[in-house]
Amino acid sequence: MNIIISNSSKEPIYEQIKKQIKQSIYRGELQEGDSLPSIRQLAKNLQISVITTKRAYEDLEREGYITSVVGKGSFIAGQNMELIREKRIQLIEERLTEIVDECKELDVSLDQLKEIIELLYKEEN
Amino acid sequence: MYSLVMKDFRLLKKTLLFVVIYTVAMTIMQPLPPAATASIVGWLLILNANHFDEKNRSDMFLNSLPVSRKQIVSAKYASFFAFGLLSVGASAIVSWAMLWFVAPDDFQVVQWQDFVIVISSVMLAGAVFYPLYYKFGGQYVRIAMLGLLFLGMISANIIQWLVTQRFAGTIGGVLQLLQSTSLPVMMLYLAAFTCIVTLLSWKLSTVIYQKKDF
Amino acid sequence: MEHAIQMQHVSKRYSGFALQDISLSVKKGFITGFIGPNGSGKSTTIRCIMNLVRKDAGSVHIFGRDIARHEREIKQRIGFVYDENYFYEDLTVAEMKKLIAPFYERWDDGQFRTYLEQFEVPERKKIKELSKGMKMKFSLAVALSHHADLIIMDEPTSGLDPVFRREILNILRDFLQDEEKTVFFSTHITTDLEQIADYIAFIYKGRMVFQTDKESLAESYGLIKGPKELLDGDTKKYFVGLRVTDNGFEGLTGDLATASRLFGGEALVEKATLEDIMYYTARGNDRV
Numbered sequence: 001m002n003i004i005i006s007n008s009s010k011e012p013i014y015e016q017i018k019k020q021i022k023q024s025i026y027r028g029e030l031q032e033g034d035s036l037p038s039i040r041q042l043a044k045n046l047q048i049s050v051i052t053t054k055r056a057y058e059d060l061e062r063e064g065y066i067t068s069v070v071g072k073g074s075f076i077a078g079q080n081m082e083l084i085r086e087k088r089i090q091l092i093e094e095r096l097t098e099i100v101d102e103c104k105e106l107d108v109s110l111d112q113l114k115e116i117i118e119l120l121y122k123e124e125n
Numbered sequence: 126m127y128s129l130v131m132k133d134f135r136l137l138k139k140t141l142l143f144v145v146i147y148t149v150a151m152t153i154m155q156p157l158p159p160a161a162t163a164s165i166v167g168w169l170l171i172l173n174a175n176h177f178d179e180k181n182r183s184d185m186f187l188n189s190l191p192v193s194r195k196q197i198v199s200a201k202y203a204s205f206f207a208f209g210l211l212s213v214g215a216s217a218i219v220s221w222a223m224l225w226f227v228a229p230d231d232f233q234v235v236q237w238q239d240f241v242i243v244i245s246s247v248m249l250a251g252a253v254f255y256p257l258y259y260k261f262g263g264q265y266v267r268i269a270m271l272g273l274l275f276l277g278m279i280s281a282n283i284i285q286w287l288v289t290q291r292f293a294g295t296i297g298g299v300l301q302l303l304q305s306t307s308l309p310v311m312m313l314y315l316a317a318f319t320c321i322v323t324l325l326s327w328k329l330s331t332v333i334y335q336k337k338d339f
Numbered sequence: 340m341e342h343a344i345q346m347q348h349v350s351k352r353y354s355g356f357a358l359q360d361i362s363l364s365v366k367k368g369f370i371t372g373f374i375g376p377n378g379s380g381k382s383t384t385i386r387c388i389m390n391l392v393r394k395d396a397g398s399v400h401i402f403g404r405d406i407a408r409h410e411r412e413i414k415q416r417i418g419f420v421y422d423e424n425y426f427y428e429d430l431t432v433a434e435m436k437k438l439i440a441p442f443y444e445r446w447d448d449g450q451f452r453t454y455l456e457q458f459e460v461p462e463r464k465k466i467k468e469l470s471k472g473m474k475m476k477f478s479l480a481v482a483l484s485h486h487a488d489l490i491i492m493d494e495p496t497s498g499l500d501p502v503f504r505r506e507i508l509n510i511l512r513d514f515l516q517d518e519e520k521t522v523f524f525s526t527h528i529t530t531d532l533e534q535i536a537d538y539i540a541f542i543y544k545g546r547m548v549f550q551t552d553k554e555s556l557a558e559s560y561g562l563i564k565g566p567k568e569l570l571d572g573d574t575k576k577y578f579v580g581l582r583v584t585d586n587g588f589e590g591l592t593g594d595l596a597t598a599s600r601l602f603g604g605e606a607l608v609e610k611a612t613l614e615d616i617m618y619y620t621a622r623g624n625d626r627v
Contacts, residue, residue: 050369055554
């Protein structure tokens with residue numbers, strides 16, 4: 001599991017960690033039962049404070065994404081598939097917003113965009 | 126505690142060679158009776174160890190180790206005894222060795238009373254020096270030592286003056302007393318005196334050292 | 340035992356300087372950074388903790404015990420690294436180790452060798468021949484080689500280049516993988532602590548200014564930069580310290596939430612570094 005944090009971003013580091021772990025869950029990279037590094041190990045790898053990783057894990061646990069077992073570590077919790085699906089669709093919407101904005105900038109019309117999308121759907125991977 | 130005394134010895138490894146050569150030379154050539162030269166060596170060892178502690182400001186380091194202040198002071202006093210013993214012991218070995226070789230007629234071999242004399246003088250020197258050192262620090266004490274040395278040099282004159290004055294009678298009496306006391310008894314008195322002074326000094330040093338800030 | 344070190348109402352007076360009513364708690368399992376400008380009392384505080392100076396008032400408990408009464412047992416478990424090198428300069432590294440090792444019941448020679456190799460400290464060299472960085476690494480090797488539970492460091496990285504400093508920080512991180520270990524680290528080089536510290540204690544002119552974890556610090560303190568017209572009698576009170584010029588103002592606020600709401604629209608709100616916090620707290624006390 002890769003977690004890349006930015007020191008210069010305005011977003012607090014614990015938020016960045018949370019976001020990236022959540023995204024890994026949505027994308028299916030992390031499955032139920034997968035173990036996460038200990039808060040100390042993660043702090044060491046990312047070269048940040050244990051307080052920060054602890055905060056991230058505690059929030060994630062509160063929000064239901066992970067569970068922690070004393071003495072054993074932290075694991076990905078069983079996820080509500082509906083919820084995940086919803087979240088992933090939300091992410092798609094966000095990305096589409098970016099695309100639509102850019103199309104508007106370049107004067108690409110809605111019809112042109114629809115054409116492109118249809119072609120993509122027809123493509124067999 | 127043992128480690129603390131050993132520390133002084135480890136530091137002195139550097140000067141040990143000098144000590145050995147000096148002892149051998151002095152014992153063989155005997156410009157002074159062996160008890161005197163051995164005492165001098167003992168004092169020098171004390172000052173040398175002190176110099177290392179001073180130079181490195183080792184108090185802060187030593188007191189951060191798992192030792193008590195009392196132990197540090199006790200080890201110091203133990204080292205006076207050790208240095209005295211080392212010094213007179215080395216002298217003794219050399220002088221006994223000399224007996225097997227060509228020894229001039231007036232060669233003074235180290236005898237048991239020299240052990241008492243040297244160890245006592247070294248311990249007394251330490252007992253006088255250290256409370257002052259702990260209280261006033263290296264600078265002041267060195268100046269005081271120089272002063273004492275100077276006094277020592279003119280002491281012959283002082284004693285002479287004393288003898289020719291009112292104290293002539295008392296001094297004569299004391300000398301008489303000394304001559305009539307047997308050697309073992311005199312040594313006993315010396316040893317007892319040394320013990321008492323050393324004990325008092327040790328107690329004083331401990332009190333001073335406990336209160337210090339590093 | 341939650342706190343490795345607990346200082347309560349410690350005072351120490353010197354001529355010209357005093358530690359006043361210092362209460363400090365260092366949590367077990369974390370790195371607590373101790374910051375303050377030079378002369379604010381960091382070294383004196385550490386000396387009080389190590390019982391190197393006699394305090395005028397207050398108590399110091401380490402591992403739950405009073406250091407005045409259990410000094411030797413406690414110091415068995417403390418590894419110390421000081422700024423000035425107080426080792427015997429004329430001895431070699433190996434000789435110095437032979438001198439120190441017998442004092443510690445849990446001395447681990449294998450571990451010491453490993454660290455010396457890792458740090459590339461030559462065993463046969465005299466201590467006075469070592470560079471400052473090497474001396475410090477030697478110090479650290481000793482501190483880490485007797486299974487200490489607490490490492491106390493007084494300005495260990497001043498005078499070291501950034502490469503060394505990072506190495507030291509990595510070593511400390513490794514040390515702390517064990518949650519029973521604690522590090523207490525005083526410095527005026529705040530950038531080192533930005534990276535590694537979990538908790539920060541700030542001392543200024545002999546008094547504790549604050550003690551808190553990094554996250555809370557980031558949430559309460561911030562830098563506000565804006566046009567000087569925004570400042571008036573009311574708004575000034577949100578600032579710990581201010582710097583006003585013809586081109587605008589920059590100030591440190593201790594109440595980031597309120598200040599961002601107040602100024603947010605018309606001024607820039609930025610993260611405050613530890614250095615900013617130190618600078619403005621010192622400055623604020625002298626002016627504003």
